[in-house]
Amino acid sequence: MNKKSLVSIGFILPSVMLVGIFVYAFIGWTVSVSFTNWNTLLPNWSFAGFSNYSSLFVNNLRFRMDLINNFTFLPFFVLGSMVLGFFLASLLNKGVKFESFFRTVFLLPMAISLVVSGTVWVWLYDPTNGAVDAFLKLMRLPTINWLGSMSFALPAIIIATIWQYTGFTTSIYLAALRGIPKEIIEAAKMDGAHGFRLYWNIIIPMVQSSTVTAFVLMVQLSLQMFDIIWVMTSGGPAFATDMPAVYMFIAAFKQNFVAQGAAIAVIIFLLTLAVVVPYLLTAGKITEEES
Amino acid sequence: MKLSRVGIYAILIVAAMFFLFPIYLLVVTSLKSLPAIYSTSSWSLPTSIDWSGFVMAWRGLKQGFINSFEFTIPAVIFSVFFGSLGGFALTKIKFRGANMVFLFILFGMFLPYQVVLIPLVKFMASVHLYGSIWSLILTHTAYGIPITTLIFRNFYSSVPMSLIEAGKVDGANVWQIYTKIMIPISIPGIVVAVIWQFTNIWNNFLFGLTLGSMPDIRPVTVMLNNLKGSMISQWNTLMAGALLTALPTIIVYLIMGKYFVKGLLGGAVKG
Numbered sequence: 001m002n003k004k005s006l007v008s009i010g011f012i013l014p015s016v017m018l019v020g021i022f023v024y025a026f027i028g029w030t031v032s033v034s035f036t037n038w039n040t041l042l043p044n045w046s047f048a049g050f051s052n053y054s055s056l057f058v059n060n061l062r063f064r065m066d067l068i069n070n071f072t073f074l075p076f077f078v079l080g081s082m083v084l085g086f087f088l089a090s091l092l093n094k095g096v097k098f099e100s101f102f103r104t105v106f107l108l109p110m111a112i113s114l115v116v117s118g119t120v121w122v123w124l125y126d127p128t129n130g131a132v133d134a135f136l137k138l139m140r141l142p143t144i145n146w147l148g149s150m151s152f153a154l155p156a157i158i159i160a161t162i163w164q165y166t167g168f169t170t171s172i173y174l175a176a177l178r179g180i181p182k183e184i185i186e187a188a189k190m191d192g193a194h195g196f197r198l199y200w201n202i203i204i205p206m207v208q209s210s211t212v213t214a215f216v217l218m219v220q221l222s223l224q225m226f227d228i229i230w231v232m233t234s235g236g237p238a239f240a241t242d243m244p245a246v247y248m249f250i251a252a253f254k255q256n257f258v259a260q261g262a263a264i265a266v267i268i269f270l271l272t273l274a275v276v277v278p279y280l281l282t283a284g285k286i287t288e289e290e291s
Numbered sequence: 292m293k294l295s296r297v298g299i300y301a302i303l304i305v306a307a308m309f310f311l312f313p314i315y316l317l318v319v320t321s322l323k324s325l326p327a328i329y330s331t332s333s334w335s336l337p338t339s340i341d342w343s344g345f346v347m348a349w350r351g352l353k354q355g356f357i358n359s360f361e362f363t364i365p366a367v368i369f370s371v372f373f374g375s376l377g378g379f380a381l382t383k384i385k386f387r388g389a390n391m392v393f394l395f396i397l398f399g400m401f402l403p404y405q406v407v408l409i410p411l412v413k414f415m416a417s418v419h420l421y422g423s424i425w426s427l428i429l430t431h432t433a434y435g436i437p438i439t440t441l442i443f444r445n446f447y448s449s450v451p452m453s454l455i456e457a458g459k460v461d462g463a464n465v466w467q468i469y470t471k472i473m474i475p476i477s478i479p480g481i482v483v484a485v486i487w488q489f490t491n492i493w494n495n496f497l498f499g500l501t502l503g504s505m506p507d508i509r510p511v512t513v514m515l516n517n518l519k520g521s522m523i524s525q526w527n528t529l530m531a532g533a534l535l536t537a538l539p540t541i542i543v544y545l546i547m548g549k550y551f552v553k554g555l556l557g558g559a560v561k562g
Contacts, residue, residue, distance in 0.1 A: 011380035022433035026407035111544035113494035115512040224403040269406040276401040
């Protein structure tokens with residue numbers, strides 16, 4: 001090994017070591033524990049096969065609800081934030097005045113901790129004097145105990161989460177729209193593509209890679225949704241807003257079902273891999289072709 | 292789908308109201324007295340400014356503020372430094388397997404933290420750091436490296452190789468090239484990485500919740516959530532606390548928003 005490569009290894013070594021331990025070794029540890037009987041306070045490394053997994057899927061009502069909630073949350077949140085983000089970005093791209101003001105406002109929630117937004121949204125949804133119910137009263141509509149209701153708690157959280165992340169998708173789409181050469185739009189308009197057809201046939205296909213990026217990021221966020229649920233409802237009422245990440249935390253750290261918690265974590269991890277790995281592989285391919 | 296100018300502005304203003312309303316509510320509620328919260332409509336402006344919410348909130352969150360600064364600042368510095376070192380090595384020192392190493396690190400960006408949470412606690416306990424501020428510094432440094440490496444890799448790939456060659460001709464070694472040539476021209480990249488890391492680490496909740504069991508290291512976000520549990524329905528105190536917790540990152544965002552967006556897109560869009 002020559003001197004040059006030794007030096008370069010020195011530059012990258014701290015990062016590789018930290019990531020190696022904190023990402024890869026820890027994943028390996030969690031996967032191993034998920035196959036043990038460590039559902040006690042004290043470590044127990046005896047082999048349990050797939051029992052921690054099968055028990056989740058066979059007779060665990062809470063985990064079944066978690067999956068249903070998570071996969072109800074996911075499409076509404078992902079589509080909601082992407083459609084709204086694209087729509088707002090298209091408007092901002094029309095050469096409006098005060099554009100930077102609007103951009104700053106839309107993205108502001110992204111700069112705020114989910115604990116802060118969660119707390120504010122609990123106050124907004126407060127059944128006694130919250131702003132949402134006060135508004136409904138003003139419109140002479142029936143009021144709703146949002147976060148205390150089995151059917152409205154999850155939609156309430158979806159709205160709060162869309163509020164938090166739409167600025168993100170707006171920024172992604174705005175950057176993509178800015179990247180479309182003006183000549184292409186002009187040429188399409190000359191060919192008679194206007195309004196909806198211009199968007200459907202020209203603009204949406206041209207921002208496709210941003211759509212994929214936004215989709216992967218939002219799905220990934222959905223699968224690990226924890227903070228805002230923990231702060232707003234802790235998974236309640238009666239598990240109506242419970243999610244795998246919340247159950248994982250409770251199982252591992254509150255009930256000492258360490259192996260059970262590890263199994264849930266591995267399931268979240270595998271679901272994430274299913275969207276992230278194809279994305280990284282194709283993104284890597286694109287980068288190689290470009291360079 | 293053809294919208295008039297008036298229509299565009301109308302929609303943008305409605306959207307802005309949607310995004311600003313919770314923030315507005317945060318501010319007006321924090322400045323009301325507790326009786327005023329229940330005697331007036333929640334969105335009305337306070338008739339007289341009442342600071343009791345802030346006084347109560349500060350009493351509950353002060354230690355959390357100190358703690359959050361204590362681990363956020365070192366973790367930002369370390370993660371940005373390692374990211375910059377790595378980004379430099381990956382782009383300017385050609386070594387075999389550089390792309391593989393990059394993917395190895397980048398993968399950490401998409402990691403669901405649930406899958407590392409249990410070993411993280413056990414690891415910190417086994418190296419006797421559990422309960423120490425260093426557990427949070429180390430954790431935030433490690434999980435910050437993927438994004439900072441990506442930011443600096445993108446930043447450094449636009450730096451021409453000729454600059455490095457010129458340094459070599461002048462007899463500079465790799466370390467000198469890094470400190471004398473790369474660091475000075477990296478300022479915009481450093482600003483982007485610092486702002487992004489500061490916002491993320493300050494706002495983090497999950498690591499604080501799992502590692503911050505002792506009040507003397509517990510982050511402000513976790514303390515705010517505890518305050519929510521102990522001050523049920525004291526909305527002036529809770530909103531004041533939420534505002535205080537959000538203030539550092541909001542200030543940074545309002546002053547340096549441009550760089551925040553770059554960090555965001557740097558993480559979202561491949562180089």
